[in-house]
Every structure is written in structure tokens, then in C-alpha cells.
Amino acid sequence: MSRDEQKVSIDGHRLTLTNLDKVYYPQTGTTKGEVLDYYARIGPIFIRHAADRIATRKRWVDGVGTPEKPGQVFFEKDLPDHAPDWIEAREIEHGTGTKRYPLVQDQATLTYLAQLGSLEIHIPQWRVLSAGSDPRTITSDSRYPDRMVFDLDPGEGRGLADCVEVAHLVRELLNGMGLDAYPLTSGSKGVHMYAPLDGSATSQQVSDVAKELARSLEADHPELIVSKMKKKLRKHKVFIDWSQNSASKTTVAPYSLRGRFLPTVAAPRTWDELADPATVEHLRFEEVLGRLEDLGDLLEPLAQRAGASDAASVTDAAPADAPKDRLVTYRSMRDPKKTPEPVPERHGRSGDELTFVIQEHHARALHWDFRLEHDGVLVSWALPKGPPTDPARNHLAIQTEDHPMEYATFEGTIPKGEYGGGEVTIWDSGTYELKKWRDGKEVTAVLHGQPDGGLGGIKEFALFNTGKHGPNEDPAKNWMIHLKEHSPDDAEAEPKQQKTGRRQASQDSSSGNDAVEPASYSPMLATIGEVETVEHDEHAWAFEMKWDGIRAIATVRAATDDAPGAVTLISRNDIDMTVTYPELAELATCVTTDCVLDGEIVALGPSGRPEFGRLQQRMGLKKASDVEEERAKTPVYLMVFDLLEVDGESLLRVDYEQRRKRLFEVASEGEHVYVPEAFDGSVEDAMASSKQLKLEGVMAKKKTSVYMPGKRTKTWLKLKHAATREVLIIGWRTGNGGRAQTLGSLLVGAHGPDGLVYLGRVGTGFDQDQLEMLRDRLDAMPRKTPPAEVPAEQRKDAHWVTPKLVGDVEFGGITEAGRLRHPVWRGLREDIDPEDVTI
Numbered sequence: 001m002s003r004d005e006q007k008v009s010i011d012g013h014r015l016t017l018t019n020l021d022k023v024y025y026p027q028t029g030t031t032k033g034e035v036l037d038y039y040a041r042i043g044p045i046f047i048r049h050a051a052d053r054i055a056t057r058k059r060w061v062d063g064v065g066t067p068e069k070p071g072q073v074f075f076e077k078d079l080p081d082h083a084p085d086w087i088e089a090r091e092i093e094h095g096t097g098t099k100r101y102p103l104v105q106d107q108a109t110l111t112y113l114a115q116l117g118s119l120e121i122h123i124p125q126w127r128v129l130s131a132g133s134d135p136r137t138i139t140s141d142s143r144y145p146d147r148m149v150f151d152l153d154p155g156e157g158r159g160l161a162d163c164v165e166v167a168h169l170v171r172e173l174l175n176g177m178g179l180d181a182y183p184l185t186s187g188s189k190g191v192h193m194y195a196p197l198d199g200s201a202t203s204q205q206v207s208d209v210a211k212e213l214a215r216s217l218e219a220d221h222p223e224l225i226v227s228k229m230k231k232k233l234r235k236h237k238v239f240i241d242w243s244q245n246s247a248s249k250t251t252v253a254p255y256s257l258r259g260r261f262l263p264t265v266a267a268p269r270t271w272d273e274l275a276d277p278a279t280v281e282h283l284r285f286e287e288v289l290g291r292l293e294d295l296g297d298l299l300e301p302l303a304q305r306a307g308a309s310d311a312a313s314v315t316d317a318a319p320a321d322a323p324k325d326r327l328v329t330y331r332s333m334r335d336p337k338k339t340p341e342p343v344p345e346r347h348g349r350s351g352d353e354l355t356f357v358i359q360e361h362h363a364r365a366l367h368w369d370f371r372l373e374h375d376g377v378l379v380s381w382a383l384p385k386g387p388p389t390d391p392a393r394n395h396l397a398i399q400t401e402d403h404p405m406e407y408a409t410f411e412g413t414i415p416k417g418e419y420g421g422g423e424v425t426i427w428d429s430g431t432y433e434l435k436k437w438r439d440g441k442e443v444t445a446v447l448h449g450q451p452d453g454g455l456g457g458i459k460e461f462a463l464f465n466t467g468k469h470g471p472n473e474d475p476a477k478n479w480m481i482h483l484k485e486h487s488p489d490d491a492e493a494e495p496k497q498q499k500t501g502r503r504q505a506s507q508d509s510s511s512g513n514d515a516v517e518p519a520s521y522s523p524m525l526a527t528i529g530e531v532e533t534v535e536h537d538e539h540a541w542a543f544e545m546k547w548d549g550i551r552a553i554a555t556v557r558a559a560t561d562d563a564p565g566a567v568t569l570i571s572r573n574d575i576d577m578t579v580t581y582p583e584l585a586e587l588a589t590c591v592t593t594d595c596v597l598d599g600e601i602v603a604l605g606p607s608g609r610p611e612f613g614r615l616q617q618r619m620g621l622k623k624a625s626d627v628e629e630e631r632a633k634t635p636v637y638l639m640v641f642d643l644l645e646v647d648g649e650s651l652l653r654v655d656y657e658q659r660r661k662r663l664f665e666v667a668s669e670g671e672h673v674y675v676p677e678a679f680d681g682s683v684e685d686a687m688a689s690s691k692q693l694k695l696e697g698v699m700a701k702k703k704t705s706v707y708m709p710g711k712r713t714k715t716w717l718k719l720k721h722a723a724t725r726e727v728l729i730i731g732w733r734t735g736n737g738g739r740a741q742t743l744g745s746l747l748v749g750a751h752g753p754d755g756l757v758y759l760g761r762v763g764t765g766f767d768q769d770q771l772e773m774l775r776d777r778l779d780a781m782p783r784k785t786p787p788a789e790v791p792a793e794q795r796k797d798a799h800w801v802t803p804k805l806v807g808d809v810e811f812g813g814i815t816e817a818g819r820l821r822h823p824v825w826r827g828l829r830e831d832i833d834p835e836d837v838t839i
Contacts, residue, residue: 011108013086017115024063024119025263028284032117035257038285039114043107045292046255048303052127054090054101056250057118064119064259073259076118077101087112090128103128104253119257122250125149126203143247145206146199147302148179150214151241151251152191155226155234163190164277166217166225166238171271173213173417176335182302183274184254185282187264190238192251196302201329203247205401209333209419210242215364216417228536254299257285267291268298326377329401333419341414342406356447357408357429358387358454362714363422365537366702370397370481372432372445377402379443381463381479385540385704386427386715387455388483389655395704397463397479423714428453441465444484454708456653460484516566519555519596521644522710523572526699529717534683534700542656543679543686544699546718547639548610549602550619550831552577554638556595559588569601571831577601580621583631583672584638590670596645597667598707599638609694612808616770616827640667640675641699644707652707659707687719697721724810726750726829726837727759727820728803730787732778733796735771742771743778746825747798748807749788752839756788757818762809765825774828777805806832 006017020033039046057076065071079089079102088103104110104121113121125145150170152163170193171181179195186192197206214227217240226237244251258264267283274280283291297303327344336343355373360366361382368386371378381397388395408429414421428449435444443463449455462482534541551572559565565588569577581601591597602610603618617634621627643651643663651659660678667675679686679698686698697720705715727748735744745763749756766774781802786795806829811820 187258525712526716598642760819
């Protein structure tokens, strides 16, 4: 045997170690013998953290080389056929076939892998061996992580010090969840952080939590942090890689060498060491061995937690008949001191009827939470596209942690930075009939929703686990949800909102049409949004130009060769506007069948763009002579953008894309009727185009959204260039000079939870006709006291009025005192009821 070769006995196994003088790290002259010595000395600690976990290896059989000539690296998963049979291994099914992984259970195995040039050993966050499981098999059911990991990786322009800074932010968030955090300098570029878990959650559930935490940190520190996977976004940012919590992903093991040009190690650190980020450096293997003698294993608590989980389940298990606490994962993700969500100590019990709830959840990405009561909890799935509306199109359903029964009535705002931070509203709720429940495989249920809910009544759904998964996904995660073809969708389920007391704009004028009974739908309403809300997922949204006018629901009887057809126009606040806009009777000749349409009535200025001020000249006119006189000067147009009903068939539960397709089949354009196409491009391009056209902004509509009459949802967003809002006129102040006979400014407010709230003064944007009209109308509704609390300096020569008139203003923001900044008058809104004007 040559002097560069040794036969050794380790753990009762004979190994031959060869090429001990081969240089593995040329820059430091570190040899293979020194690498083997390091793994021999660090072995007992290394194995504590790597045991029971499948090991993938990065092998540099000829060393790491130099920057000028890097060594060749092999990434190896399969244990070689020539490997000793005493090495413990496990088989895992992949899409490309079965692979046999070694487990680093003893020093002999670690030495064997190092002898093959395996400088880096990577392991997952879950362990193979678990109480009650067959030790020879690995299934998705056994992938329950006992730790959460974050890999903080510096992008171009950032360094290790920046990663340390982010590590402190991650620690703060984890501590807030009741989790300890243990940092390592990775030995490569950045920092790894571990948090011990109790092993009760699946890899997908842990990954979902880690993703939300990373997203929330990105939202709080966008100049420093990025959580998205795209490499082009990482420049000048620290990337928080949360995906290594996935069942199929691995992270370099603690205490592993790294295949860098220097023999650095994934080395545990103390938080005191990281107090000054600028002084932190990666550690070489000699330093790590020295620290081990002085400091011991800094990850000892992590190893104890990892080792305790199974032991507890075997030796200290609860009685066999004790019910499993299914809310352990849920509670671990939430701090009741920081979130309004219910956090009960125990899960509840089922009642006589089974409950369901579907919540619209505006977290980092809009999704719907689909929850079914089962075994005293709400079993939950996240639906990125919402419940399907077409039996031919299934939607993805991602199973999440069980929720408490109290969540069935939860609505509110989860604070930014907390898990799932964002607004939660109930989209629909009720009871359901269970047809089939096969845990982890299939669920079929008939849901009885509310008549005005998102489902629109009774629907039957089937959820099934696909068993498929991508490289970063747990197979337990991926489900699909299917709308049954023959759902019991009876007439009572249709959410037609019956209106009462419809107000006629005129009883003595005629549009020239035969009457047509108006459909009883209220317009679906949008929420003011931000471009950033849709940017990261813009392929899921459609973009329409926002028209500066008033909404109208048009019920149309199509014209035929024998009859002229008829049109009825109803405003948002239930006023019949048909006689006010007689030119829109043309709509009856622009459709191929009877239908109900949603659109916006606009008046065009000299530039050809909608101007709300011009529309004011037509709004509220009652006499036929007045209508005809003003019509000649200010014609109006209808921008049709949605189709609600065709020949008596409701399309409310058909998604946006399908409704738009049907719209273009049914409706065409005329002299006063337009059917605008959605914008073809990104939201950034859409906003730029609307600005160039001098329009208000863009309407972003979720392509999968159903039409919810009378509901203000976040599946439709108003993206505006300038902020506008409705206000109530609560008083006016005396004018000077040219305004001495009219008014100087309006005092405005809106309804708050405890009464009217003062929003400030509006003194610009009026023309002389508006000033005179407003003064005449306000003089008819005086009152002695202010209807809201108004500062003393604003009460000087103020005249108070009953808050019945609704106005529209443009403004530049909100002051700290809650006042509108630089408001400009746009006009009265006769189409909006005063009680609908809220903070």
C-alpha cells in the first residue's frame, strides 16, 4: 500500500482512503487528508444535524480548482451501485424515476462520502424516520419538517453585511411568532437561518408560511429585500430564498465544507457576533474546529428539538383515544396580540349542520380561501383563481393549514408583516352537504350559499389531489377543484337584487321607446387600488380604460323588422334615466338579442375624451324640452363593458373572460354606443396609454371574477392617475368679489362609523353656472348647526345645510388631520345616494 493510501476501521467497517495528499483547495494548499480529518473531528456534531435525512452531495473529485480554472463539480443524488451495503439508504420516487439516497447516520458513512470528494452535503428540512412509519419508505405523509430555513443570498451590489442586516429582520419576525432563530454564515455568499418546529406541519404548509414571511419583509423593506425567484430582480437586493422548505429542496448541512476557492464552512454563529454586520466574515474549517472547542455546538437547541419530536411521539404520546389537536400549525403562525384573527386554545366541535365559508383574501396576491368544516376544524384550500364557474375548467386548490371554526365568520385586516397580512372579507358562506371525504385524496360537497353571495346559491364541487408536483412542491399540496356539471342551481339561487321604490326621472317625457321592464341588478363596484397590486400577477388581470361618467344598467329588448325594440337605463342609485338620455335608445339596434348590459354614460369634450363636467349639463334634466335643448349641445355616449343576461340566461356566475366573449357576440357599436376592447398589454402600458389619452386611469378586472351585483369587491380595481372621491356637502362659506352672490367654498364630509366626519373645504373647480346652481339648491336645505364637528377657524361665516347633496372631488392626498389635500370640484353626483358616501 502506498504512503498516500490508508486502510481504516470506523464503526466496525473497513474503508480504504486514497490520494490523501491530493490538493482539494489550491489557494490554501488544503489536501484531501485534511478534509477527511475535518469530517472525522466534526463528525459527531455534523451527524446530529444530518441524521435521518436523505443526503445529496456535491463532489469535486479533483478539487475546487482556482478562479482561473475552476474544478469540475458533480451533483449526486443516487448512492453508487458499488457503495458498501452497510450504508443506510432510502428510495424516493421522482418524475424521472426512483433514486436511492444515503443517510448520514454514522462516521463510517460520512467518511465514505468524503473519500469520494463530497465536499458539500445537502439535506432537506424533514427527516425520514418518524414514529409509526415504515423506516424503509418515504412518502409525502412522512415529510413533516422539524425546522424552517431561510437562505439569505446577496444580489449584485450587496454583500454579507447586508445579509446579516436582513437576518436580524427575519429573527425579529420569527421571535414574534414564538420561534427561536439560529444563524449560520453559509460559507458561500450569505446567511442561513433556522427555526425549530414541532414536526406537526407538512412541508408545503411550512413553505407557505416561509413565503408569506419573506413577502411581508419584502413589502416592509423593498429597497433591501426581494422574495421573488426571478434573478433579474435581485440586483442591489438581498434575496430571501424561502423555497428551501419545500419537500423536494435541500440546504447545505450545518458544519458542511463548501466548494469555494477557500475551505469555508456553513458555520453557526452567535447573535452577538452578528451585532456589527460590517465585521462579519465567513469562517474556514480550522476556525470552526477551534470554535467548537471553545463554544460547543451553537445549534445544540436545534438538534435537541429535532431529536425530541419522534422520541416524544413514541415514549410520551398521548393516550390512543385522545383527539389530535389540529390547530397546532395554525396557532404557531399567529400571535393573538398582533392579529385580529381568532386564535382559540382548542379546536371546536361540529354542529348539526356542516359549515362552509369562502373568503376573499387580499394578501400579497389575491386569492380565495375555501374552507369546509370537518372534524371540528375548517379544512382549508387557497384558490388563486377562485371557485370555478365552468365545469369544463378546473381551478388549482392549494391545501393550507386547518383553521378554527371561529374563522367561519372572520372578516378584517390582518396587519402587514403578519402571516397572510391583508384584508379578508366573506365572499360567501352557509352550510353544505357532504357526499364524499377521503382524507388527502378527494372531497365532494354541495354548498348552499347566500342568494347574494359569490356562489349565487347552491353549487356542487369536487376537490381531488392530483398527486403531481413540480421540483419545488410537496405532492400533498396540489389539488384541483371542479364545479359539477349538474349542480343544483335552482332559480332561488340567482342573486338578482330586487329593488323597491324605483324613482322615475320624468313622468311626462318620453324617449320614443316602448317600455321595457328593467332588470333588477345593481352594478358591481370596484375598489381603489394600486398598480403594484396587479403588477406581480398581471397575466391574471384584464385592463380596460376608465371612463369618467356615470354607471348605467341597460335592459334591452332587441329591435326586429317588426318592432323598434326598447331600452331602459337605471342608475347606480336606482333612478330611471331613460328619458334623460334618449339618444341611447339606439342600443336596441346594436344588439342581436334581448339582454342586460353594464356600461358608463359619458359626455365628450372638444378633445374627444370624456369630461364629467360636461355630463353635468345633462344630469337630472326632466322635461323633454330641456333634454332636447341640451342634447343638441351635449350629446352622450354609452361605453358598454359587461353582459349580465342574454335571453333570460344569467351570466353572473360566468367569469369575466367568458362574459366579455359573449358581449362581443351580442353587442356591436353605433353612433352613440361603443363596446371598447380590453387593453392588450401590461398594466404599466395601460396606465401610460390612459395618461396619454388624458383619461382617469384604468380598470383592472380579475379574469376569473364573477359579477356580484351591488358588491364592492377587490376583483375589480380602479387604478387612477389622480385620486377622486364622493363627498357630502355639509355647508358653504360666503364668497367675495365675483362670488359674493354665490359662495366662496363648500364644506364637505362623509359618513364615518360614529357619524359624519369633516373632510375639509373645496374652493376651486367651479364655473359660474355651477356656483349659481349650487347656491340655489343649498339655500333650500338650511340647518342651524353643523352636521359634523368642524374646527372653529373653518366655521367663520359658514352656512350649514342638511347633507343631502353628493359631490365629486379630485384631491392630492389626505393630511394627518384627515382632510383632503388640494381638493378640486368636479360636479354633483345625482346617481349616488348620500348614505353611500363613507370614509
